[in-house]
Amino acid sequence: MLTISQAEEYAADLVAAAGRAGADAADAIFVEGRSTDVSVRLGQLEDVGRSEGAEIGLRLFVGQRSASVSSSDFSKEALSALVERAIAMAREAPEDPWAGLAPKELLMKGALAYLENDDGREIDPAILRELALTSEDAARSVEGVTNSEGASASAGRTIFAMSTSTGFTRGYSASSYGCSACVIAGQGNTMQRDYDFHTTRYFEDLDPAAEIGKRAGERAIARLNPQRLTSGQMPIVFDPRVGSSFLSYLIQAISGSAITRKTSFLLDSLDQNIFNEAITVKEDPFRKRGLASRAFDGEGLPTKPLNIIDQGRLTTWLLDSAAARQLNKVPTGHARRGVGGPPSIGTGNLYIAAGKETPAALMSDIKEGLYVTEMIGSGVNLITGDYSRGASGFIIRDGQIAEPVAEITIAANLKDMFMNIVAANDLRFRRSTEVPTLRIEGMMVAGQ
Numbered sequence: 001m002l003t004i005s006q007a008e009e010y011a012a013d014l015v016a017a018a019g020r021a022g023a024d025a026a027d028a029i030f031v032e033g034r035s036t037d038v039s040v041r042l043g044q045l046e047d048v049g050r051s052e053g054a055e056i057g058l059r060l061f062v063g064q065r066s067a068s069v070s071s072s073d074f075s076k077e078a079l080s081a082l083v084e085r086a087i088a089m090a091r092e093a094p095e096d097p098w099a100g101l102a103p104k105e106l107l108m109k110g111a112l113a114y115l116e117n118d119d120g121r122e123i124d125p126a127i128l129r130e131l132a133l134t135s136e137d138a139a140r141s142v143e144g145v146t147n148s149e150g151a152s153a154s155a156g157r158t159i160f161a162m163s164t165s166t167g168f169t170r171g172y173s174a175s176s177y178g179c180s181a182c183v184i185a186g187q188g189n190t191m192q193r194d195y196d197f198h199t200t201r202y203f204e205d206l207d208p209a210a211e212i213g214k215r216a217g218e219r220a221i222a223r224l225n226p227q228r229l230t231s232g233q234m235p236i237v238f239d240p241r242v243g244s245s246f247l248s249y250l251i252q253a254i255s256g257s258a259i260t261r262k263t264s265f266l267l268d269s270l271d272q273n274i275f276n277e278a279i280t281v282k283e284d285p286f287r288k289r290g291l292a293s294r295a296f297d298g299e300g301l302p303t304k305p306l307n308i309i310d311q312g313r314l315t316t317w318l319l320d321s322a323a324a325r326q327l328n329k330v331p332t333g334h335a336r337r338g339v340g341g342p343p344s345i346g347t348g349n350l351y352i353a354a355g356k357e358t359p360a361a362l363m364s365d366i367k368e369g370l371y372v373t374e375m376i377g378s379g380v381n382l383i384t385g386d387y388s389r390g391a392s393g394f395i396i397r398d399g400q401i402a403e404p405v406a407e408i409t410i411a412a413n414l415k416d417m418f419m420n421i422v423a424a425n426d427l428r429f430r431r432s433t434e435v436p437t438l439r440i441e442g443m444m445v446a447g448q
Contacts, residue, residue: 001032002054004171007161011171014058014079015163021083023060023090025101027164027299029339030056030171035156038128040136042148048125057339060086064095070339098322099342102299102331104166109302112295116288117174118157119202128153131206135181135213142217144185144224149193151181151213155203162337168300176291177203181213185220192226192404194219198430201289219373222394226406229395229447235369236410236443237362237396242375243438244431246421247281247350249414253382254314255334255345256323265385265414266314273312275418278355281309285348292348292432298337303348306332318345351434355423359437360399362424369396370405370445385414409446416442 002010011028018026032054039047056079057070067089071082136151154177161171180197196215198207238246250266258264266274275281285294285303294303299321307315319327320335320343336346355362363369376390388411395402417440424437 001034001157001159004159004161004173007032007159008163008169008171010056010074011161011163012169014056014083015165017079017083018058018060018086019165021087022062023087023165024062025165026058026060027101027162028056028058029298029337030054030159030161031339032159033156035154036123036125036128037152037154038125038132039150039152040129040132041150043133043136045129046150048129055339058082058086059342060090061100062087062090064097064099065090065093066096066099067093068341096322098325100321100325101164101166102301102321102335106331107164107166107168107300108170108296112170112172113286115286115290115293115295117172117201117293119175119204121175121203123155123177123203128155131179131209134209135179135216136183138210138213139181139183139217140213142183142214142221144221145183145217146187146191147184149182149184152179153209154178162296162298162300164300170296170300172295175201175203177201177206179206179209179212181216183216183220185217186224190225192220192223194223199291201291205289223392223404223406226392226404227395229370229405229408229445231446233442233444235366235396235439235441236445237359237366237369237371238438238440239371239373239393240426240428240435240437242372243435244433245375246414246417246438247352247433247435249380249382250281250309250418251318251345251347251350254308254317256317256319256327257345258382259317260323260326263383265383269314270317272314274314274415275309275312275421277312279309279312279421279423280307280353281350282307282353283347283350287349287429290349290429290432292346292350294348297333298335298343298346299331301331301333301335303333308350318347320345347433349429349432351427351429352421352423352436352438354425354427354436357424359424359426362422362437362439363396363401364399366396366399370394370408370410371396371401372410380414387412387414387417405447407447410443411446412440412443
């Protein structure tokens with residue numbers, strides 16, 4: 001792989017070439033990745049995959065017209081042709097009065113924060129094979145597990161660099177490791193499947209493979225012989241594995257594109273309470289070894305810790321530079337970029353702050369309710385906030401988790417759901433978007 005400085009040089013050279021060819025402004029993204037994946041099934045090696053590749057993307061502006069192109073060919077001739085093609089495309093593109101790079105005066109300056117994104121290790125495929133086998137063996141050893149969909153382990157590294165014609169050039173590297181297992185319990189029409197996985201930046205932080213497999217097996221067993229739940233309005237408790245989806249809906253609804261297009265159910269909600277006062281939604285892009293940690297965004301702007309929801313109040317829209325110009329605001333450092341196309345919106349280590357009660361206390365007063373562990377489908381309308389999804393999980397009866405349930409639908413409106421969320425105290429940082437156990441009152445359940 002290239003070094004970070006070499007990746008930065010590739011990006012900066014391409015931007016300089018765009019300027020010489022007649023571009024008024026340009027930025028370039030360089031990404032190189034390398035990964036090894038080992039999968040096993042029923043105790044046998046099933047696949048070993050090794051992938052390596054690098055790509056560079058150029059976005060340039062001719063006046064208010066822009067174009068984006070990318071290439072995996074880094075020869076001088078190919079990159080020269082890439083620039084010429086981008087210039088020709090931009091001259092034929094429609095004008096966009098909001099298009100352009102991030103304001104120069106707002107670009108990140110100084111050294112990058114040390115975020116411990118890369119442990120620098122090289123993991124032998126034999127070690128990954130052993131992790132996968134151990135995970136699957138532990139899952140299959142759980143009594144009642146009858147089959148396996150396999151287990152896997154992976155290791156990878158990515159180099160990212162960005163350069164702009166306004167003087168920003170920075171890059172960084174990131175490592176990643178993962179282990180997972182997915183098994184089946186029961187026989188015939190009664191079979192149920194479940195899984196577990198863990199992903200980390202540092203190899204030493206990865207959960208023991210046997211623990212991952214055991215959790216997968218126990219989850220599959222717990223889902224056997226599901227019942228149907230009587231339809232009605234009841235409290236629903238969401239396992240952290242599925243509750244994090246609510247934050248994705250929030251981010252989509254407050255992104256600049258949704259606000260400028262007026263396609264958000266939260267369109268008039270800035271500086272308003274959209275959650276109850278006990279809920280704070282935080283972003284921490286500086287968390288060391290975080291899966292979404294980053295010192296700068298996809299336009300070269302500095303990131304920072306932020307309370308997106310502060311005691312229930314929506315504090316900001318999430319804006320790239322184009323949306324900020326359209327709304328007459330300042331970009332917020334939430335642009336995310338790949339090698340192709342304009343920026344989208346992304347966050348760095350997003351989570352709902354932990355509440356005060358344990359999950360057990362959170363559901364202790366529920367006579368009959370639902371504990372959701374899996375969601376199915378995507379029936380969410382982000383224009384109206386209407387929410388309806390398939391679900392499965394467990395009945396809550398007299399404050400205790402009881403028998404499994406399946407083939408049910410839960411429904412409400414996200415505005416009401418947000419306002420009625422109560423968070424437990426079991427927050428753990430294992431994913432890029434994280435929540436503790438959540439309880440929501442007043443949702444409709446369609447079962448029998």
